[in-house]
Amino acid sequence: MPRRPNNELSMKRLGLGVLGLGEGRSIISGALNSEFWEVVQLCDLNEAVGRERCHEFNLDCFTTSLAELLANPRVEVVGIYTPDHLHAEHVVRALNAGKHVICTKPFFDDLAQAKSILAAQQASGKAVMVGQSSRFFAPFARQRKHFETGAFGDIITVEAYYNADHRWFLSKPWAKKDAFKWLYGGLSHPVDLVRWYLPDIAEVMGYSSLSKNGRELGLKNADTFQFIYKSASGIPARVSGTYTSPVIPLERDSNMSCILRCANGASQGDYYDLRYAWKLGGQSVVETFEDADDYFFRFGGHSHHAGEYQNYIEYFARCLARQEAPQPGVREGIITVALMQAMEESCATGQPVKLAGLLARHGLEHLLTEGA
Ligand SMILES: NC(=O)c1ccc[n+]([C@@H]2O[C@H](COP(=O)([O-])OP(=O)(O)OC[C@H]3O[C@@H](n4cnc5c(N)ncnc54)[C@H](O)[C@@H]3O)[C@@H](O)[C@H]2O)c1
Numbered sequence: 286m287p288r289r290p291n292n293e294l295s296m297k298r299l300g301l302g303v304l305g306l307g308e309g310r311s312i313i314s315g316a317l318n319s320e321f322w323e324v325v326q327l328c329d330l331n332e333a334v335g336r337e338r339c340h341e342f343n344l345d346c347f348t349t350s351l352a353e354l355l356a357n358p359r360v361e362v363v364g365i366y367t368p369d370h371l372h373a374e375h376v377v378r379a380l381n382a383g384k385h386v387i388c389t390k391p392f393f394d395d396l397a398q399a400k401s402i403l404a405a406q407q408a409s410g411k412a413v414m415v416g417q418s419s420r421f422f423a424p425f426a427r428q429r430k431h432f433e434t435g436a437f438g439d440i441i442t443v444e445a446y447y448n449a450d451h452r453w454f455l456s457k458p459w460a461k462k463d464a465f466k467w468l469y470g471g472l473s474h475p476v477d478l479v480r481w482y483l484p485d486i487a488e489v490m491g492y493s494s495l496s497k498n499g500r501e502l503g504l505k506n507a508d509t510f511q512f513i514y515k516s517a518s519g520i521p522a523r524v525s526g527t528y529t530s531p532v533i534p535l536e537r538d539s540n541m542s543c544i545l546r547c548a549n550g551a552s553q554g555d556y557y558d559l560r561y562a563w564k565l566g567g568q569s570v571v572e573t574f575e576d577a578d579d580y581f582f583r584f585g586g587h588s589h590h591a592g593e594y595q596n597y598i599e600y601f602a603r604c605l606a607r608q609e610a611p612q613p614g615v616r617e618g619i620i621t622v623a624l625m626q627a628m629e630e631s632c633a634t635g636q637p638v639k640l641a642g643l644l645a646r647h648g649l650e651h652l653l654t655e656g657a
Pocket of ligand 1: 304305306307308309328329330331334351366367368369371389390391416417418419457458459470
């Protein structure tokens, strides 16, 4: 994946409207540094945040009115970066206004909302992409390309985890509401990484808990997770995460990691420190991407990673120019949400949960057999 756009397609700049200006900061930075995009309008209910972003990026296009942003004919694509539980409503409103949508992860957090999103997307015919940023980070993108060469052979198992000391995140007003769930907000990264390799996860079993740290800080839902998956063809996989406790030193471990164990070799993509390790035949190699550090991490230390956003919005722009559907799109996005909901249900019931049954209860079983 190129870090800078190439001009293989003659493309006019796409007009971007950004809704939610906390993490929305990263897509603004990505768009301002991309020759494929133009930032047209910013929107947030919080005027102080709007003023801060306009000052930071030398812009003068802020509104507190989503209706105004959606009525702006120069806004062709809406980037949605509001709190998780508001995504479904905002995706539907943007589609109904005739805009393409890029929605940050998690796509949404309640399967009951899936049908309205599907209907709005089908009625509008507009493109929707879930901003699964990790796919666009150098080590994971390299791991994927390497896997696609076929040299590693069949997958035997996949393991992905995302552990982060995110106690700083709990200062956000929505983080202590009932609606906020790390299972969706945090685990959506490793869940998506596993589904990237094993799109046919069929069953899940797992356990979660709200740690003493999380409880004392006022969290309402679990912050500690361990899950086992089984794919339709019987391949086992694993996902885990913790969010309010210290993490292992980076010299020894990476907060986010994806491990592929395959018939001919094995590979590991590490978020920290931009590392990709692999073993194949007689070769054992550790690749690093330090020269990309400034590209990926532009502000806020390693907590913000605008380079991934620039990569995914440039991928989105190329897809639109080629009239291809960007991935993960609505179907993939809904199945990933369904998997997270199955994980939640397994924790609540202590039983394994089959994805097909859960999708059927929401009238969505056809998604498992339809093409992307
Ligand atoms: N790696 C990633 O892709 C990544 C990283 C961090 C956060 N995120 C996602 O970004 C989203 C936002 O997270 P955040 O950390 O920026 O939270 P945040 O609280 O810092 O920012 C959310 C912003 O949305 C605004 N907002 C709330 N309701 C609104 C409404 N109805 N209309 C307009 N604006 C509204 C708030 O005022 C706030 O400024 C979440 O879904 C989160 O999961 C993704």
